[in-house]
Amino acid sequence: METTILVKSSSRDEPYAVAVSSAESGLAIFCDCPAGEWGKYCKHKMAIVLADERILYDEEQRDNFSRVTKWISESGYPDLVQELRESEKALELAKKNVKNQKEKIARLMKEGLK
Incomplete structure (x- = not known):
């Protein structure tokens, strides 16, 4: 149908x-x-x-x-949508972590790293 x-x-x-x-x-x-x-x-x-x-x-x-x-x-589409939402959340968290790491590296480059 x-x-x-x-x-x-x-x-x-x-x-x-x-x-x-x-x-x-x-x-x-x-x-x-x-x-x-x-x-x-x-x-x-x-x-x-x-x-x-x-x-x-x-x-x-x-x-x-x-x-x-x-x-x-x-x-099974509702389950796939749920998986997509979970992946999008994980991606956002990963982006936040990358940003934080870049800021940390930039700060340490400015202040110095032992």
Whole structure:
């Protein structure tokens, strides 16, 4: 079964189409935006996965959106999103640690290191 949802675009007046396909092989999500055409991560697909209604092009998309968000909630996507959030937090911590180390090295270069 496949459902298509029209979503807002920040770069053009026409909507993009996000197609969600539910089959025995799993739940696949495609978008016809430039990133999506290359099979890349895009904000349109992610908004659908995150059930962000603000992405909907118009109110006529609401029924399809509800159907698809139910499929997604019953899939492994919520776990993947949680893993992504944890990775993003770890990345932010690593960036903070790198900044602190650079500041420490700069201070020691100025003050001297024995």
